[in-house]
C-alpha cells in the first residue's frame with residue numbers, strides 16, 4: 135500500500151485544473167446499461183472507483199476502454215446481470231447497476247454493500263422504490279435479487295434525500311411503463327448531470343435539481359456522447375488547500391454555482407475567493423478565522439467537504455463547532471488530526487475544534503476518501519514531515535493529486551510501502 139510523504143509549511147502558488155466529477159461519472163457509466171451500443175464519455179477521471187465500475191461492466195460482458203479521460207463503454211452483449219461482493223465491498227457505488235439492470239433485463243443480483251468507515255449506509259430506500267415499481271425483491275446470502283417483467287411508474291417518497299437512491303430509481307424509471315414521481319429527491323449537481331445524460335439518451339425527465347423529479351418511461355434509450363461535469367469536491371478541496379497554506383491559487387474547470395455554500399463558508403474563515411470566467415482565484419490568509427458548520431443535503435454545505443473544512447479550522451483563530459448531519463461516523467479524521475496537534479473533541483455528531491497556532495508533522499493513517507484529503511491539507515500546513523499511510527483511499531477520488539499539488543509548489547512524494 136502506498137503512502138505520501140509531505141514537508142509542510144509552504145504556501146501553494148500557481149494554477150490547477152479540476153478533473154471530471156467521480157460522483158457524476160459513476161452513475162452515468164451505470165446508466166449505459168440502459169442502452170445498447172457504445173457510449174463515449176468525456177472528462178472521466180482516472181480513478182480507482184472508475185476502474186472498479188469498469189470491472190463491473192466487463193464482468194457482465196460489456197466493454198470498457200478508458201484512454202486519457204475519454205471513456206468508451208459498450209453494454210451491447212451483457213450476459214451476466216450481477217455485481218459480485220468482491221467488487222461491491224470495494225465500492226458501494228456498485229449498487230448503481232441495480233436500477234438499470236432491473237429496468238433493462240428484468241433481473242439483477244447485487245451484493246448488499248456492507249457498512250463502511252463513515253457509516254452503516256443502508257440501501258433500504260433504493261429497494262423500497264424498486265418494490266413500489268413492481269420489482270420482486272428478495273435477499274439471499276448477502277445479495278439483493280430483483281426481478282420484474284417490466285417496471286411500472288410509481289409515486290416514491292424518500293424519507294431521506296438519498297443521492298444514489300435518487301439516481302438508481304431515476305434510471306429504473308427511465309424504461310418503466312408509465313410515469314414515476316420521486317419526492318424528497320436529491321438535488322446534487324451529480325444527480326442533475328445523470329439526468330441530463332439520460333435525457334440525451336432519450337429519457338423524459340422533469341424537475342432535475344429540485345426535490346420533485348418526474349420521469350415518463352420510454353421504450354428504449356440510445357447510446358450517447360457526453361461530457362461529465364467538473365468535480366466540485368475536488369475544487370473545494372483545492373480552495374481549502376490554498377486557504378490553509380496561505381497561498382494564492384487559480385482553480386480552473388469549475389462551475390461556481392455548484393460551490394455556493396462551500397465558497398461562502400470558506401470566505402467566512404478569511405479566505406479571499408473571487409470568481410471569473412476562467413475559474414476561481416483563491417488567496418489564503420496568514421491564519422484562518424473560526425466558523426461554525428452544519429453539513430446538509432445540496433444546496434447546503436456538502437458532507438464530502440466536512441473533513442477538509444475541519445483541517446482548515448484546526449489552525450484557525452478561535453473555536454468552531456461542526457455538526458455532521460448526513461453520516462453517523464464521519465469523524466475518522468479527528469484522531470489522526472489530533473496526532474498532528476489538533477485540539478478537537480467529539481460529542482455524538484458534533485465536533486468542537488479549538489484552533490491551534492501550528493500543527494506538527496507526524497505519521498498518520500488514511501481511513502476513507504475525504505479523511506485522507508483532510509490529512510493532506512493538515513500536512514501541507516504542518517511544521518515538518520508527515521507520512522500518510524494507506525493512501526489508496528485518496529486514489530479512489532482524486533486524480534493525480536500529488537502531481538497537481540507538486541505543480542502548486544507542495545513538497546509531496548509517493549512511496550511504496552514495503553510489503
Ligand code: EPZ
Pocket residue numbers: 157160226227253254255256257258259260261294295296297298299320324437438460461462503504531
Ligand atoms: C453519495 O453517497 C456520494 N457517493 C457520497 O460521496 C456522499 O457523501 C453522499 O452521497 C452524500 O452526499 C456517490 O455519489 C457515489 P446517500 P450515497 O444515499 O448515495 C442514508 C464520496 O466521498 N440512506 O445520499 O451512498 C445514508 O445512510 C462519497 O465521494 C438510508 O438510510 O449517500 C446517509 O445517512 C462518500 N437509506 C444518508 O441517507 C438508503 O437507502 C445520505 O446517504 C440510502 C441512504
